[in-house]
Amino acid sequence: MSDISALLVHALNPWRKAKAWHVALSGGLDSTVLLHLLVQLRKTHALPALTAIHVHHGLQAIADAWPAHCQALCDGLSVPLQVVRVQVRAGSSIERAAREARYQVFAALTQADEVLLTGQHRDDQAETMLFRLLRGAGVSGLAGMPRQRRLGDGDMCRPLLDVSRTALEKYAHAHGLNWVEDPSNAHSDFSRNYLRHEVLPILTRRWPQAAATLARSAAHCAEAQGLLDELAGQDLGGARTDTAFAWLGLPSLELAPIARLSPARQRNALRHWLAHLSRMPDTEHWAGWEVMRDARDDAQPIWRLADGELHRAGGRIWWLSGEWLQSPCAPLQWLHPEAPLALPGNGQLRLIGDAPQGPLQVNYRLGGEVMTLAQRGRRDLKRLLNERGVPLFARGRLPLVYCNEQLLAVANVxxxxxxxxxRWQLQWLPTSSDQGLS
Structure with missing residues (x-):
């Protein structure tokens, strides 16, 4: 068994009992060698079912020939191939847009107990580490590409991160493999290509093991990030307390346990909590957290991030995104209260029990509402909501049910x-906060 094969077997050992392995096949050197290695290994090892996936972006005329090349390769290796064509959205970074489109396909096709295998190698890891270092990344960014992570309902693994590009080229030549070359990889106006063609060769002439050393540093950072994640989990444990407003369905934390930590631990805990909710702010924008944390109790501070907002209310911080940042549509006529009412942009409203007589209308707060309560008479709705501690950000979304202009009920309060x-009760099922990133 070759050294590369031995490294591959070791890297893939945790996934030997998976239902299927999918190879992300671009047709380039690394994915071609990875597929060939796996085909050779399955001659002597019991491996999961093996398939290949080629994503055609359609960004270059020359790329139109790549699906046929991949098909010929897979036919020769007796591996099923699935070709998926995607539309890449225009934007500031065509590389990022293409990657997002590609991984959306991979996530959709990787089912539970299945693994997507990609061919990134040690030189790619070194480039990633150096690229992020020059962008001022922290420990998480300097950890480079993770060896494995969740993808869709399955997992993704990069089993060649300990293998150099030179070793892959030697293997390909030794086995007579052909691969395609993306012409854009030669354009040094792209930052990563500039590092690959202009910077790393200079570093390697002075330090021949530069790529291996950078990759090793990335591994050290990955280990350090793992420790920071453990610390964040411990620090967040004391802040994940119960709230009387859990029915809002929003991620939230108690502020006091976080505020008692050192500033560095506060940022570490919040990065961990926000990781699957939003892209992280740069160093300068963390001042927004300090403003929110130190605001007066009667203030209404908001920290706006790339994919949503953090609101402070009732001694907690709340994450709002998606429809929570838009005003719901009203008023609505509730002609059939025996059936749930869909609230545009605001979830669903139900009436449990015997519906009140008369035409019902659903509206939202505008200010100045008055409600009549048994044994208390007429009361300002604002005061009633204050008494119950309803978070300010939620008050404008609470469905109010009227009959002949009289306010009958406020859902969920x-x-x-x-x-x-x-005889009846009003139940509101709020819209779910968009808690995930693509």
Whole structure:
């Protein structure tokens, strides 16, 4: 068994019992060698079912020939191939847009207990580490590409991160493999290509093991990030307390346990918590967190991030995104209260029990609303919501049900959400906050 094969077997050992392995096949050197290695290994090892996926971006005329090349390669190796064509959205970075489109395909095609295998190698890891270093990345960024991570309902693995490009080229030549070359990889106006063609060769002439050393540093950073993640989990544990407003369905943390930590641990805990909610702010924008943390109790501070907002209310911080940042549409006529009412941009409203008589209308707060309560008479709705500690950001989304211009109930708010005799109750199922990134 070759050295590369031995490294591959070791890297893939955790995934030997997976239902299927999918190879992300671009037709380039690394993915071609990876596929060939796997085909050779399955002659002597019991491996999961093997397939290949080629994503055709259609960004270059020459790329139109690559699906046929991949098909010929897979036919010769007796590996099923799936070719998926995608539309890449225009934007500031065509590389990023193409990558996002590609990984959306991979995530959709990788099912539970299946693994997507990609061919990034040690030189790619060195480039990534150096590129992120020059962009001022922290420990997480300097950890480079992870060896494995979740992808869709399955997992993704990069089993060649300990193998150099030179070793892959030697293997390819030794086995007579052909591969395609992306002409854009030669353009040094792209930052990563500039590092690959202009910077790393200079470093390698002075330090021959530069790529290996950079990759090793990335591994050290990955280990350090793992420790930071463990610390964040411990620090967040004390802040994941219960709230009377869990029915909002929003991610939230108690502020006090976070504020008692050192500033560095605060940032570490919040990065960990926000990782699957939003892209992280740069160093300068972390001042927004300090403003929110130190605001007066009666203030309404908001920290706006790339993919949503953090609001402070009731001694907690709340994550809002998606429809929560838009005003719901109203008023609405509720002609059939025996059936749930879909609220445009605001979830669903239900009436449990015997519906009140008369035409019902659903609206939202505009200010100045008054509600009549048994034994208390007429009361300002603002005061009633203050008494119950309803977060300010939620008040404009609470469905209000009227009959003949009289406010009957406020959904989900204890003491305000039902009839005085308990014959019916108003239940609101809010829209889910968009908690994930593509």
């Amino acid at each position: 204890s003491g305000l959400d039902s009839s005085p005799c308990g």
